[in-house]
Amino acid sequence: MDGSREIPPTPTRRAFLQSSAAGFAGLVLGFTWTGKGRLGVNAAQAAADGRFAPNAFVRIAGDNTVTVVIKHLEMGQGIDTGLATILAEELDADWAQIRSETAPADAAVYNNLNWGPVQGTGGSSSIANSYPQLRQAGAAARALLVSAAAETWGVEPATITVKQGVIAHAASGRSARFGELAAKAATLPIPAELPLKEPRSFTLIGTRLPRLDSAAKTDGTARFALDIMPPGTLVALIRRPDRFHATLKSVEAGAARAIAGVVDVVTVPAGVAVLAKGFWAAKQGRDALAVEWDEAAAEKRGSAELLTAYQALAATPGLPARREGDVAAALAGAAKRITASYQFPYLAHAPMEPLNCVVVLTPDGCDIWAGDQFQTMDQANAAATAGLKPEQVRIHTVYAGGSFGRRANAASDYIVEAVSIAKAVGANGTPIKLIWTREDDIKGGRYRPMYYHTLEGGLDGDGNPVAWRHRIIGQSIIAGTPFAKGFIKEGIDHTSVEGAANLPYAIPNLAVELHTTEVGVPVLWWRSVGGTHNAYATEAFLDELGEAGGQDPLALRRRLLAGHSRHQGVLDLAAAKSDWGSALSAGRGRGIAVHEDFHTFVAQVAEVTVAPSGKVRVDRIVCAVDCGRAINPDVIKAQIEGGIGYGLAALLYGRVTLAEGRVEQSNFHDYQVLRIDEMPKIEVHIVPSDAAPTGVGELGVPALGPAVANAVYAASGKRIRVLPFEETGNA
Amino acid sequence: MPVSFTLNGKPTSLDVDPEMPLLWALRENTGLTGTKFGCGAGLCGACTVHVDGEPTRACITPVGTIDGQQVTTIEGVDGPAAAAVRTAWRQLDVVQCGYCQSGQIMAATALLRQVPRPDDAGIDAAMSGNICRCATYVRIRAAIHRAARILEG
Structure with a gap:
């Protein structure tokens, strides 16, 4: 070990240092619009190097580039582009001059405004929470540039226009680009009033703009955490127990240490870490470990035992998540009753980039490079592990190779593992790069929980639904985390019942109940969270209920959604674009489903072909989405396309199963995902809207499953109630 | 015994374990990080490079087997x-x-x-x-x- 503390600057680190030099602390304070006294300090600092940084979200350089500071993690959802669009719109910048840069971890400045004083990305909230903030930030920068032009030219600010990055005064024929006025603008106070544009005059929002990350992600230069390798880096792999909550009993590391390139073997709370001069040596070293585990506290049940236990619970009332009318009486008095049960397995997120990060720990500070989704939580957990204060932990967020929720967890698992290794080797400044293999990822837990649902419905003599009882059985994602206080009310984890307890249909007698189970398998939110199972159970069962009552699936939904104009709007659009009701050939079928989450509304119509063998092929998905004002329509379409593909992978193949507590899958051969030959044709239609923009990152997923399931029934007469389809030979 | 091959048009010689997968030799020994690790088992294609023009899974290709061959990565692919x-x-x-x-x-x-x-x-x-x-x-x-x-x- 060379003990080097001098890490050659990676782009991220260099950016961080430059930002610090420009006085981020001062700029933080400066983001108070009327705080003129504080702004004076900022302006002086910014002006000293000729740059203009009126607030923590934008910087304009003399070369005319506009750098937008992105507080959310770019993990593929296009958020660099989306957030930059909002700021550039109010700034009246030219898209070609826009750059993006990832924000440092600092919850005082870069918090998710929907979450309180916490920096992080999730819940399809990035656009929604940032829209007002970045409009203001862009407008502030624009106002200062206008003031600078007005002073320079001796004209009234009101006579100056800004368009596509050019500031102009028509009467005198003068014009300037932003860079020419940046230094002057940096010396001026922000006006107290910052008028925002009328949306009808938007020129960037609502148009197709090239993604900011396309170039770097097509020539190999995009930097992910896996690509961060300061000199002297030791790669670490951890041997973890193959049953959750087992602990280390003993390890024989002699053979591992004998492998060329292996530098050290240390025990950490997660298991036994092998440190080597590269991945290959670390992998060989890990394979050579002989480890015994203490399994006294380990989870030893298998999936079949869990299912049996869940089915027994389903026969008993759960805690009420919603109760309207008298369900028992309505069911007893119904002209017709039907019941159905649905099974959902554990699911791994399996992002393409396995979890990894680089940690440099010294006695008085910790630097972390990661595709970090939850900076404030990760700072706190890293600090607690290292024995530092959170502000001594500097997180350098880089692109994440997907996440789907996996990188944001309350335990900061992979971050804490890496910090604990760095601590175990002496907090000596050696860069430690922890890499999870794909096997570690598939077997490593933090899954979408396994769930079992039972639904019972009653119809009156005219075939109208009059009773609905829904029982949900499964683990809580939130229990035992710092979020329990906010998300668990009277025993109900909101994330367990979202999409079910807020069922929008007008059914007079309705009960939604929850049994929260205790299982030693770590669980986590997974793209669209409660929607991953509740949308399927409710939308598939509504079809069953409609069929029992002789009702068309679309007509029934429209009628039960009276007054829910945005639900109806997406249903109508999807139905129209898919020619709902037109004939399909034998063996083919069409199904519809609608879902609302994170204040975004989605309807999907699936067209499928079911082969005589039962194999389902999804031919086409028509999706209508209402996410308020569309900031980047093409990025929205991409997210919906991707969400559909991600949801379809889980629908057809996704399943993590346990045998005596051990995960049975390990890599993409037995945890199958969607490949290109099974990707359907997808059409995405966006409902025009003036409502506040909401997120779409997770919204392709929920309606996909039930739309396909309902289509399979239309094609074949078979109801699929056990996921994935492969379980019943339908994939 | 070093492994010698042509990498993105340039003669390259690496003194590494010949069993080491080409993926890690590229990433850690030549600094070309555009080629990615996704599964380590030839199942996902994230590590695809061209060896003598053929798309090849670098994660399951021992570096010793490409001695004398032409390797092209995302950083060098052109035409x-x-x-x-x-x-x-x-x-x-x-x-x-x-x-x-x-x-x-x-x-x-x-x-x-x-x-x-x-x-x-x-x-x-x-x-x-x-x-x-x-x-x-x-x-x-x-x-x-x-x-x-x-x-x-």
Whole structure:
């Protein structure tokens, strides 16, 4: 070990240092619009190097580039582009001059405004929470540039226009680009009033703009955490127990240490870490470990035992998540009753980039490079592990190779593992790069929980639904985390019942109940969270209920959604674009489903072909989405396309199963995902809207499953109630 | 005994364990990090490079076996097909997280060099070894068609 503390600057680190030099602390304070006294300090600092940084979200350089500071993690959802669009719109910048840069971890400045004083990305909230903030930030920068032009030219600010990055005064024929006025603008106070544009005059929002990350992600230069390798880096792999909550009993590391390139073997709370001069040596070293585990506290049940236990619970009332009318009486008095049960397995997120990060720990500070989704939580957990204060932990967020929720967890698992290794080797400044293999990822837990649902419905003599009882059985994602206080009310984890307890249909007698189970398998939110199972159970069962009552699936939904104009709007659009009701050939079928989450509304119509063998092929998905004002329509379409593909992978193949507590899958051969030959044709239609923009990152997923399931029934007469389809030979 | 090969047109010699997968030799010993680790088992295609022009899974190719051969990575791939693929990828904004896209581009470039105008079935057959968890497949298909048109001029 060379003990080097001098890490050659990676782009991220260099950016961080430059930002610090420009006085981020001062700029933080400066983001108070009327705080003129504080702004004076900022302006002086910014002006000293000729740059203009009126607030923590934008910087304009003399070369005319506009750098937008992105507080959310770019993990593929296009958020660099989306957030930059909002700021550039109010700034009246030219898209070609826009750059993006990832924000440092600092919850005082870069918090998710929907979450309180916490920096992080999730819940399809990035656009929604940032829209007002970045409009203001862009407008502030624009106002200062206008003031600078007005002073320079001796004209009234009101006579100056800004368009596509050019500031102009028509009467005198003068014009300037932003860079020419940046230094002057940096010396001026922000006006107290910052008028925002009328949306009808938007020129960037609502148009197709090239993604900011396309170039770097097509020539190999995009930097992910896996690509961060300061000199002297030791790669670490951890041997973890193959049953959750087992602990280390003993390890024989002699053979591992004998492998060329292996530098050290240390025990950490997660298991036994092998440190080597590269991945290959670390992998060989890990394979050579002989480890015994203490399994006294380990989870030893298998999936079949869990299912049996869940089915027994389903026969008993759960805690009420919603109760309207008298369900028992309505069911007893119904002209017709039907019941159905649905099974959902554990699911791994399996992002393409396995979890990894680089940690440099010294006695008085910790630097972390990661595709970090939850900076404030990760700072706190890293600090607690290292024995530092959170502000001594500097997180350098880089692109994440997907996440789907996996990188944001309350335990900061992979971050804490890496910090604990760095601590175990002496907090000596050696860069430690922890890499999870794909096997570690598939077997490593933090899954979408396994769930079992039972639904019972009653119809009156005219075939109208009059009773609905829904029982949900499964683990809580939130229990035992710092979020329990906010998300668990009277025993109900909101994330367990979202999409079910807020069922929008007008059914007079309705009960939604929850049994929260205790299982030693770590669980986590997974793209669209409660929607991953509740949308399927409710939308598939509504079809069953409609069929029992002789009702068309679309007509029934429209009628039960009276007054829910945005639900109806997406249903109508999807139905129209898919020619709902037109004939399909034998063996083919069409199904519809609608879902609302994170204040975004989605309807999907699936067209499928079911082969005589039962194999389902999804031919086409028509999706209508209402996410308020569309900031980047093409990025929205991409997210919906991707969400559909991600949801379809889980629908057809996704399943993590346990045998005596051990995960049975390990890599993409037995945890199958969607490949290109099974990707359907997808059409995405966006409902025009003036409502506040909401997120779409997770919204392709929920309606996909039930739309396909309902289509399979239309094609074949078979109801699929056990996921994935492969379980019943339908994939 | 060092392994000698041509990497992106330049003679390269590495003194590493010949059993080490080419992926890690590229990433850790030559600093070319555009080639990605996704599965380590030849199942996902994130590590796709060209060895003597053939798309190859670097994660299961021992570096010792490529002695004397031509290795091309995302950093070095060029020529009309590669340029057309990159252009099409950017025009259609194929990428999302981007992590698999080096492999996708290497696979698509190899396809177009062999089949200048593939149909959907041909694209599916050539590209089904490359997983994208963001499921950018709709655009990958469209971009390959567009690249084919670009190549036709």
